[in-house]
Amino acid sequence: MRPYRALAVLVSTALGFTSAAFDCKKAQAAGFEFDLSPLARDVYLVHNQTTHPTMTSTKYAINPCAPLKAEPDSVPKIDRCPENAWVCRSVTNYKEDKPRVTEVNAVAGISKSDQPTLQATASGSEKPKEFLWKMTGVPVDSDKWATEIKFICNKSAKNDDLPKLVAFKDGLLELEWSVPAACALGDSDDDNGKGKAPKDDDKDKNKNKDGGGKSNESSGGFFSTVFTLLASGFILYFVLGVMYRYLVVRASGLDLIPNRSFWREFPYLCADFAQHIWETVSGRRRGGYSVV
Known part of the structure; x- marks a missing residue:
């Protein structure tokens, strides 16, 4: 089964069948754009509770832009946050300064x-003052765990500020994060007009600047589509040819290449064709018989 699995991965990767990663620098909500990249780091919130004769410490590790970094090898694998x-929420119980991790789950x-x-939620062109960041986690018992972060626009705060733990039930x-990064882009006083999609009159101005840019975009899109189709077809032809020769013909090594003899002669065919074109264009090629 390994050849099938490897070839399937190769085909899906070559043809671009992958999900697009979350772009924290250009996050979108209600038609507005947010740059959350200043928050792209692992932050930690710790809540301690005395449970005599022990102490229970609950730690939350959070990154709003990407999966959390892998924990060091010094942490036992069973006690690490899930990949x-x-x-991530982890609970550690301490008794006589002896820690014991009792719970680790992805929230x-x-x-x-x-x-x-x-x-x-935004009304018209007015920028939203807050938005919700939502993501599901692991199902535990009858509950499906999830995280909701209420981002609040606060230009007087710092992006280094930590989020506030509201509740876990x-x-x-539920978290609240009051930071400047939660302010929507688009105002001339904060980012020179970046972020919000251009209005209709702005689009008309852009068209006038490039001489009717829509036709330019369509022509560029046509050639890009043709190139993509040709490249995808060639990759599919090559991968299916290798599969056929490996699984049916039982070939190996360079013999796996489909139509190997043709591709071996292909550079010489290209050279002959280029020479023929050059002789035709330069006028060196004439009709009639040649001396032998």
């Missing part, structure tokens, strides 16, 4: 394909 987790993010969603972790 691909964006938000956001399960697989590589998981992506957060942003939700905001029935598997739902």
Whole structure:
């Protein structure tokens, strides 16, 4: 089964069948754009509670832009946050200064394909003052864990400020994060007009500047589409040819290349064709018989 699996991965990768990664620098909500890249780091919130004769410490690891970094090898594998987790909750119980991890789960993010969603409410062209960052995590018992971060636009704060833990109930972790990065882009006083999609009159101006840019875009898109189709067809031909020769013909090594003799002669054919064109264009090629 390994040849089939490897070839399937090769085909999906070559043809671009992969999910687009979450772009924290150009996050979108309600038609507005947000740059959350200043928050692209692992942050930690710790809540301690005395449970005599022990002490229970609950730690939340959060990264709103990407999965959390892998924990060091010094941490036992069973006590580490799950791979691909964006938000992780771990509970450690201390008795006589002896720690024992009792719970580790992903509150956001399960697989590589998981992506957060942003939700905001805006009236007209007025920028939203806050938006929700939402992402599901692992299901535990009858609860499906998830994380909701309420981002609040606060230009007087610092992007280094930590989020505030609001609640964790029935598997739902609620946080508030008041930072300048939560302010929508688009105002001339903060980012020179970047972020918000251009209005209709702005689009007309752009068309006038490039002499009717829509036709330029369509022509560029046509050639790009043709090139993509040709490249995808060639890759598909090559991969299927290798599969056929490996699984049916039982070939190996260079014999796996489909139509190997043709591709071996291909450079010489190209050279002959180029020479023929050059002789025709330069006038060196004449009709009639040649002396032998």
